[in-house]
Amino acid sequence: MFSVSRLTTSMHSLKARLIVSALLLILILMPLIGFGLNDAFKQQVKSASLNELKAYVYAILAxxxxxxxxxxxxxxxxxxxxxxxxxxxxxxxxxxxxxxxxxxxxxxxxxxxxxxxxxxxxxxxxxxxxxxxxxxxxxxxxxxxxxxxxxxxxxxxxxxxxxxxxxxxxxxxxxxxxxxxxxxxxxxxxxxxxxxxxxxxxxxxxQTEFQQQVSQFTQQLWRWLMILMGLLLVIQMAWLWWTLKPLSSLETELNAIENGKANQLTHEYPTELQAVAQQLNTLLSTEQNQRKRYRNALSDLAHSLKTPLAVIQSQSDLSAESFEQVSYINRIIGHQLKRAQSAAGSAWHLGVPVVDVSDKLVKNLPKIYCRPLIAIEQTVQRDAIFKGDQADLSEILGNLLDNACKAAKGKVLLSVTHNAQSLIVQVEDDGNGIDKALQAQIFERGIRADSYKMGHGIGLAIVRDLVDSYHGQLSMGQSDLLGGARFTIIFKS
Incomplete structure (x- = not known):
């Protein structure tokens, strides 16, 4: 059923506004022209009849x-x-x-x-x-x-x-x-x-002859006006399509950039849009260069911090408590650096096929968890796109699959689906799951769930922060299929 909200949404479209304007122009202007011409013809016929009657008057008078x-x-x-x-x-x-x-x-x-x-x-x-x-x-x-x-x-x-x-x-x-x-x-x-x-x-x-002339003219007038209105509608639609074609091309190119299929706008646009396209290309280049420099700087910082920490940890007289604190600092630095390296805030134009990342993880993780052997199955839609950085997606899927392998008894399932509104990622295992008392606290900073053999530690915190940076939703529960834990991530398109 047509709703006011749907009408309001459609009227935000420039194309819809132009179409409605053209329709109103035709539907209002053409009938006004028709009434005007019809009235003018009536007056003309009346004037002709008046002149005819005047001639008869003079003939009688003569x-x-x-x-x-x-x-x-x-x-x-x-x-x-x-x-x-x-x-x-x-x-x-x-x-x-x-x-x-x-x-x-x-x-x-x-x-x-x-x-x-x-x-x-x-x-x-x-x-x-x-x-x-x-x-x-x-x-x-x-x-x-x-x-x-x-x-x-x-x-x-x-x-x-x-x-x-x-x-x-x-x-x-x-x-x-x-x-x-x-x-x-x-x-x-x-x-x-x-x-x-x-x-x-x-x-x-x-008046019979007069009325017949007016009636015939009126019928022919409105018949031709209806034909003209139809032709004008076709011409208007063709004109609108031709006029708005550059905007459609711009939208297509932006979608390609967003999905990672292109890095720049390459089409030739009209003068009014060419400046916008150039500015967008400049913005994209600047953002890519800045992100590259930022990541290089973070890598240099990580490398410079790693050596002093390794020296401190190698001290033989270092107490166990100090060693634990240094290890904790090392983990925090690694976590914060990975979080800072996230491209979520500025990588709106990137797009990564999920299957490219998931295939590598599913192939490599069983080599690590071979005793007991963990079978990782994936159900990933081949056209699913993660609108972000590939390193971030690898971090998210890698940590979730790693934790699932630690907790699983023998099977892990990765499912990725998508629709027009969202990308949905689910990781399930057949382990013992996570205690319900901890499920409400596990995503809080500093909380560690040790119900898994090797625990959900900093990796889960990294996943949570990365998902938050992409404005996604991370939730957990019990797997209906495997009986263990189930982590669900939803990214809005």
Missing amino acids: VTEVNRDGIFMPEVLLENQFNVIQSGLYAVITTSRTPKEAASNSASFDAKFVEKTDSTATSSHLPPLNQVQRIAWRSSSLLGIEIPKSLPNPVKGQGQFSEVTLNKQPHLIYSFSVSFELPTLDNKDVKQSDNRFPITIHIIKD
Whole structure:
């Protein structure tokens, strides 16, 4: 099951961050582009429809004649869709006069107006849309269609583009208002305003074609955007692989150095990583030279101390107590020198195949412990790597196997396994084991377990200190397989 901790761990990876960033960029940017293009196309189609309706308005306006007898329109319009019943393209002319005008001198004109318009209308009576707006004329394509009670009524000289429901279907409508100047009468009582006749021309078009264009464009747009998103994902993954390839090479080389398969970084890296690679190579060379000088100095110190101690021990008049103390000092110096020589603190880049060391020990130790003959068996995974110094590994395995041979009756078993997290070393024998009362104290400094014939002395202390220097875990118990003691060491990878 996916967990928050797993997500947090993966987000520490530079590769994961780049992949997530690329995905977010694509998944957010592409839909925004899609919505923007789709909206722009809708506006463009609407603009085209508006221009088309405007052209129809001017076409209707060009053939419209108005006098005091009414509005005169051709029986057949040039645009054939206005002549076909329910064709989807309709035209309506409405007139709007204020109630005051409707009640004044224009009353006689209204009667004539209605009489004249009856000849071009689809019914014997054209009902008013409201108190001030009436239908003056409508195209033949509106036969059998109920006109909405309220139509747009823009100010004179202005147009209005909107939507209207006709026959329960959405339609686009463009309304344009104009005013015709009527012929002048000799009657001086007629006001100047009565000589102007305002009308509004409405062009109505079905939205089916508009919606089809938008729908087809939307489908094609998102189809291509999905294809583009897929291509971008492939390109992004290829780009990320190419960009991060030097980091993968650096990781591979570092693993090789850590496992002892290489001593330097040898690949050619980009400019940004080349300086890091050079610094790492300098650090590795410096550390190797320093460790070599340090070990040479320790060897010189050990050699210089060994001779004075040997001279002191060779004195004939040396008391037994003094001789024991000198021997004790000799052991302590040897122990501390071996501990100081450990490369655990600085040998992170070293790697030693365990089998190379274990094979030599298993081959040579039976020659020492031949009476009684001790059989040493090993079960070592051939690819197990000890990430440290070979001398340290030899010291650890040598002391554990040496102690096991001293305590064993006839058999010692060495087992080495590893996984991605740790290296596990176990040494078991078929001896009498170690008293449980001493197991809790045996790793304390100065405690000596004499339950073995030749004892666990300074060798076990060396093992403990070396294991601690590698941040490993050393434990002991009873062997389930052989019945004697069992020492277990775990080194974390």
